[in-house]
Amino acid sequence: MATTWLGPKGRATALASMADEELDVLVVGGGIVGAGIALDAVSRGLSTGLIEARDFASGTSSRSSKLIHGGLRYLEQLDFELVQEALQERGLLLTRLAPHLVRPVPFLFPFQHHWERFYIGAGVALYDTLAMTSRNNRGLPSHRHLTRSGAMRVFPALKRSALAGAIQYWDCQVDDARYVTTVLRTAAGLGARIASRVQAVEFLREGEHVVGATAADLESGERLRIRARQVVNAAGVWTDDIQEMVGGRGQIHVSASKGVHLVVPRDRIQASSGMILQTEKSVLFVIPWGRHWIIGTTDTPWDLDKENPAASRADIDYVLDHVNQVLRTPLGRDDVEGVYAGLRPLLSGESEETSKLSREHTVAHPVPGLVLIAGGKYTTYRVMAKDAVDAVAHGLGGGVPESVTDRLPLVGADGYSALYNQRHRLARDSGLHVSRISHLLRRFGSAVHDVLDLIKEREDLGRPLAGSDDYLRAEVVYAVEAEGARHLEDVLSRRTRITFETWDRGIAAAEEAAELMAEPLGWDRAQVEREVEYYRKGIEAERAAQEQDTDQEADAIQHGAPEIVPDVHADRS
Known part of the structure; x- marks a missing residue:
């Protein structure tokens, strides 16, 4: 089994591997649906890669109501099938998978x-x-x-x-962003190649067939050609943008x-x-x-x-x-x-029939080699992933095993219940308060030992992070080394939820967090200061936007905040 750690070395290895060999499946999009597809595909024996233009779960999948639920209100719409499917997934996630x-x-x-x-x-x-x-x-x-x-x-x-x-x-x-990262780590452990801050900019074509994608590494500026027998677009609200890369409006329209x-x-x-x-x-x-x-x-x-x-x-x-x-x-x-x-x-869609699908999902195969999936809800991501990989299997000509993700526990699930029962012993052994151990177990499960090992190696990592007592310094280092965080916002907004859990929205924690990230990411002092400044400006813009009366006024201010890693098509002043 490959390592589940998504740190800098893992990213470099994944990019080199994707550039060197043809994949069975390339997934575009690192939210919950893309993560689920990568796990489903690799666990069926398909060589799999996933690229995400920003940070994992940086869009919809970190900004939900953080509920795993059947959708009680959909009963009023008489959508019994959707509710029952979601409730079945709820039980599966709660009792077996996570x-x-x-x-x-x-x-x-x-x-x-x-x-x-x-x-x-x-x-x-x-x-x-x-x-x-x-x-x-x-x-x-x-x-x-x-x-x-x-x-x-x-x-x-x-x-x-x-x-x-x-x-x-x-x-x-559920902590929605943490769940996405855990799904991706589980996929990586089975051999999936996974990299964030890599943007698909063009599909590779052979005649009508899509045979991969040209991607930009937004960190280095380099371009790489990733060949794949099937490409899956799991870009969520960016679905229409990705479809434009194959020409025309495509078969799925997302609002x-x-x-x-x-x-x-x-x-x-x-x-x-x-x-x-x-x-x-x-x-x-x-x-x-x-x-x-x-x-x-x-x-x-x-x-x-x-x-x-x-x-x-x-x-x-x-x-x-x-x-x-x-x-x-x-x-x-x-x-x-x-x-x-x-x-x-x-x-x-243009008809009432397609409009009523709003909370369901659909899968399409608009051109050979390209699968599109959109819609759905967070709770049913695993079903969506299975349906997408079934379409991939069809495009590959069959012979692909059935999905096994309904019996595949995520990283940290195995042994969690026993460890939680042993939390007082873990507290004595580690020197941490039992409430800290409970906090770590509920975030990392049985992978808590990895975090505790960091604290054994560096005692200072066992201290709370300045400006946010709920989190330990070790969690920042672990976010980089194991969970693929590459920038300060990744840690404060998604690996932790400091951005919305503190009155100053993470400003007081920013300097220390950036300094902890510097060593594993190879930052110099100038980059540390740059990360803190970009984060601060982003928070200032967010606060100013929230004082505006209309969406247009709020967007004009927030859209003006500088991006630490702008995407290829960004047009920012």
Whole structure:
């Protein structure tokens, strides 16, 4: 088995290997769907490469509601098949594939009229029934009905007048960006070649056939030709851009919908459960997240900068206004410590029939050698990946084994439960507090030993990171050496979530984090200072954008922030 470490040496080796030999499959896109495809393909015995123009999970896959769920609201649309499929995947991730990363979370569903108990109760009962009829759904409690007083005991922050009663049910949550990295590391361990900051700029063609891609290494400026028998476009909201490289509009059309989430400290809302609220458009979640709450989301069309969608003042006010309708002590803008905005890739089309596919996924083979996949939801990424590789297998002429990812635990899953039971012993042996060990286990699972080994080698890595006590210095080094982080933003925004978990959005942690990254990445002092400056300017632009009233005004400011590694087609002043 190859190494699961995605550090600088692993990236260089992967690029050299992709340039030297023809692959069976080249995946373009390093979000959750691309990562899932790479794992599915390599675990079927196909030689596999994956390139991502930015950082892994830097788009939609790090900016979600961080839920692994069936989609309770899709029952209202009578989409039972999608819900059951997602619930089956939820159980699989929780019990077998990633028990260290996916964990249960309760949600309160309040209602204002007594007659709603029957309507909502029937929906939640069906939700639980669909879960129980699926495989691998042990471990989550069934829903329960609560009186108004019972609901207030679970969620004291609610206005008493805001509800007549409630139902509590269970779903799961995940650190979305960390999950993507873990899938990619698992694929690398099986031999997949994986590299970030590598942009596909042109497809290689032999007649009508796509036979690979010309790619730009955005770090070095070098071009490489990657030959592959099949190329899979898993670019999410960039799907249409990639399709333009083969000419025409293509077979799949994707629209971007912006979702904005707010992060507030845990003490601002007194509750022991998450909450789901119905709005005039969809739903609003209040989600427990460590020492914080995540509140969201919005759902508005977006046709501006896809790389860094901007949250406006109107977005923030929308979320606050809706959650404040039920809170006894309203939240204000001063309570918001973090904001993040992401884009959902929704399928669109010229007919009503294709438009209704918005949360489902589709796979197309527009020209020989090229597979396109788009749509879907985070929870069902593994099913999407399987369908894409099935299309690859068809393009290869058959003879490819069936998918095995439903029984392939991710890096850190094996042995996790036993190690968690042994966390007090691990704390004594390492000299760390047991709460630190629990934190590390829930981020790395059984790979925690790798992080603890770093601390054994360098005692200073066992100290908290300045400006963000929740994370250890060792986690920054490990993010570079094992998880493929190449720039400061990669660590502060995705390997950790410091960017939205701290009041200053990571500014106080930036200098020390960059200095820790310098040695494994070979940075000199000038590069350390450059990384910190670019990060600071990005945060300043983000904050300024959030003071603007419209998407256009917010985008104009945030789009003007300089990129540490601009892509080939970027047109920035």
